Amino acid sequence: MIELDEIQKRMLMEVADLHKVPEGAFNIRANGKSAMRNTTANIDIISKPEGAGIDIKIKPGTKNESVHIPVVLSQSGLKEVVYNDFFVGEDCDVVIVAGCGIDNCGSQDSEHDGIHRFYIGKNSRVKYVEKHYGSGDGTGKRILNPGTEVYMEENSTMEMEMVQIKGVDSTDRYTKAELAAGANLIVRERLMTHGSQTAISSYRVELNGEGATADVVSRSVARDDSYQKFDARITGNAPCSGHTECDSIIMDQAKILAVPSLEANNIDAALIHEAAIGKIAGDQLIKLMTLGLTESEAEEQIINGFLK
Amino acid sequence: MLELKGISYEVTEDSAQKEIIRDVTLTIPDDRFIVITGPNGGGKSTLAKLIAGIEKPTSGQILLDGEDITEKSITERARMGISFAFQQPVRFKGIQVLDLIRIAAGKKVSVADACQYLSEVGLCARDYINREVNASLSGGELKRIEIATVLARGTKMSVFDEPEAGIDLWSFQNLIEVFERMQKNIQNGSIVVISHQERILNIADEIVVLANGSIKEYGSRDEVLPGLLGTSSAVNSCQKLSK
Numbered sequence: 001m002i003e004l005d006e007i008q009k010r011m012l013m014e015v016a017d018l019h020k021v022p023e024g025a026f027n028i029r030a031n032g033k034s035a036m037r038n039t040t041a042n043i044d045i046i047s048k049p050e051g052a053g054i055d056i057k058i059k060p061g062t063k064n065e066s067v068h069i070p071v072v073l074s075q076s077g078l079k080e081v082v083y084n085d086f087f088v089g090e091d092c093d094v095v096i097v098a099g100c101g102i103d104n105c106g107s108q109d110s111e112h113d114g115i116h117r118f119y120i121g122k123n124s125r126v127k128y129v130e131k132h133y134g135s136g137d138g139t140g141k142r143i144l145n146p147g148t149e150v151y152m153e154e155n156s157t158m159e160m161e162m163v164q165i166k167g168v169d170s171t172d173r174y175t176k177a178e179l180a181a182g183a184n185l186i187v188r189e190r191l192m193t194h195g196s197q198t199a200i201s202s203y204r205v206e207l208n209g210e211g212a213t214a215d216v217v218s219r220s221v222a223r224d225d226s227y228q229k230f231d232a233r234i235t236g237n238a239p240c241s242g243h244t245e246c247d248s249i250i251m252d253q254a255k256i257l258a259v260p261s262l263e264a265n266n267i268d269a270a271l272i273h274e275a276a277i278g279k280i281a282g283d284q285l286i287k288l289m290t291l292g293l294t295e296s297e298a299e300e301q302i303i304n305g306f307l308k
Numbered sequence: 309m310l311e312l313k314g315i316s317y318e319v320t321e322d323s324a325q326k327e328i329i330r331d332v333t334l335t336i337p338d339d340r341f342i343v344i345t346g347p348n349g350g351g352k353s354t355l356a357k358l359i360a361g362i363e364k365p366t367s368g369q370i371l372l373d374g375e376d377i378t379e380k381s382i383t384e385r386a387r388m389g390i391s392f393a394f395q396q397p398v399r400f401k402g403i404q405v406l407d408l409i410r411i412a413a414g415k416k417v418s419v420a421d422a423c424q425y426l427s428e429v430g431l432c433a434r435d436y437i438n439r440e441v442n443a444s445l446s447g448g449e450l451k452r453i454e455i456a457t458v459l460a461r462g463t464k465m466s467v468f469d470e471p472e473a474g475i476d477l478w479s480f481q482n483l484i485e486v487f488e489r490m491q492k493n494i495q496n497g498s499i500v501v502i503s504h505q506e507r508i509l510n511i512a513d514e515i516v517v518l519a520n521g522s523i524k525e526y527g528s529r530d531e532v533l534p535g536l537l538g539t540s541s542a543v544n545s546c547q548k549l550s551k
Contacts, residue, residue, distance in 0.1 A: 219401075219402075247401070281398070283394075283398045284398050284400060286362055286382060286398075287394060287397075287398040288411060289381070289382040289383045289386065290360055290362070290382055290386050290390075290391070290392045291386060291408075291411050291412045291414075291457065291461065292383060292386040292387050292411075292412075292414055292461075293383065293411065294383050295383070301403065301407075301411060302400065302403070304402075305400055305401065305402035305403035305404075305407060306400075306401050306402045307402070308402045
């Protein structure tokens with residue numbers, strides 16, 4: 001067991017809203033090593049050989065339990081690739097909170113590439129929350145390249161909330177999902193980039209069974225000289241319905257590329273995509289200014305609301 | 309007290325100067341409910357925007373309680389006690405009705421207090437308090453929320469730009485009641501409403517008729533209203549519907 005320092009504790013608050021040791025099952029990884037772990041009667045956490053990640057096994061029928069698996073990096077120059085596999089049995093209802101915080105005060109780049117694979121059993125419901133946060137004033141970059149793969153059995157539901165608001169210099173993330181009949185995937189992504197950050201987010205969702213549904217919604221704000229690319233594809237291979245939406249606010253000298261795409265391989269696949277990029281509307285600023293806010297306060301309120 | 313002294317406002321249209329407001333001088337004393345009416349295109353909304361600071365006059369001076377606010381920004385005027393309800397309320401993705409009321413009040417008002425403002429404008433607070441101020445709300449709902457934000461601010465000077473536009477007939481009665489209550493509760497301030505609705509003109513203390521950017525008439529309701537009845541400056545709801 002490793003004691004967490006103050007920086008690590010602060011980052012745990014940012015990425016997992018954890019003020020103290022969480023209830024239920026958890027695994028806290030700090031600077032490349034497992035720092036604390038707890039398992040429950042229904043949720044087991046097993047290390048993979050050579051510290052390459054963990055297997056999380058959730059017994060069939062587990063309801064109203066949670067798993068926290070935050071990662072914090074406070075050592076400059078650390079680069080790691082971690083594989084975490086979640087095996088969720090049938091008829092479960094669980095909340096999984098992941099998240100990664102990097103504090104880099106040094107001159108070397110710090111990088112955490114977490115690959116999460118979810119195998120979700122029939123009729124199970126999973127809520128997954130993932131937050132990314134970077135801090136520290138070193139010249140070394142804070143890099144996060146997460147990969148998420150979701151394999152959903154019949155009538156399962158996965159609700160994913162992915163948030164990256166601050167301090168991560170470079171992100172290239174991919175999310176891949178395969179849905180069987182009646183499965184339902186909901187994705188809510190919130191992203192803000194500033195400075196010279198770059199963020200690439202791609203989704204590949206395959207609706208393979210009758211009645212499968214997916215709703216992938218991204219809202220992002222690009223400030224300063226940052227760059228964002230959103231690339232989402234929904235493929236309908238059966239009678240199914242899919243919707244993807246990307247809504248971005250562009251500011252300063254930022255650049256945004258939105259590439260929503262759809263592929264239908266079945267006549268009863270109903271697929272929709274929407275994409276919008278625009279600056280903050282002048283009348284929105286004026287309205288909030290007539291309520292007594294300054295222009296920059298108004299801007300903050302609009303962005304906060306948009307990314308809520 | 310708000311004073312407009314020799315206010316003019318010009319815009320450049322097709323490389324020609326066009327005068328929207330011409331040398332308007334007007335004093336709005338405290339404790340008054342004033343309705344500005346006049347034909348469409350007469351400059352009513354522009355005058356309201358000049359008061360709120362959204363537009364700056366080409367010439368002239370605006371004074372609030374004797375202080376020159378001509379060069380003050382929208383924010384400064386808002387903080388000095390001027391509220392403005394938009395003719396076409398603005399939509400915001402993600403910002404909830406409760407957020408907007410809290411911003412308007414300038415403090416963290418309780419949910420119960422925020423609900424009070426919504427009930428005041430005839431909205432069932434429970435159904436609306438957590439709604440986003442976005443395209444899912446109808447024009448009439450947005451208008452009422454807009455009015456609720458002005459109530460939440462509780463400033464001495466409130467300007468409403470055509471508050472009845474887009475509001476259905478049933479709500480219209482409610483709107484009149486809102487203004488009547490506001491009128492009763494005015495303390496060291498005044499309410500300015502841009503409207504050509506007869507029922508709103510009927511509750512005015514004073515009426516200003518603005519046409520072609522100039523004040524044609526300004527006086528008490530009893531002096532001004534009889535001459536307006538039957539013209540486009542004082543329409544009743546049925547006339548409006550039959551248009």
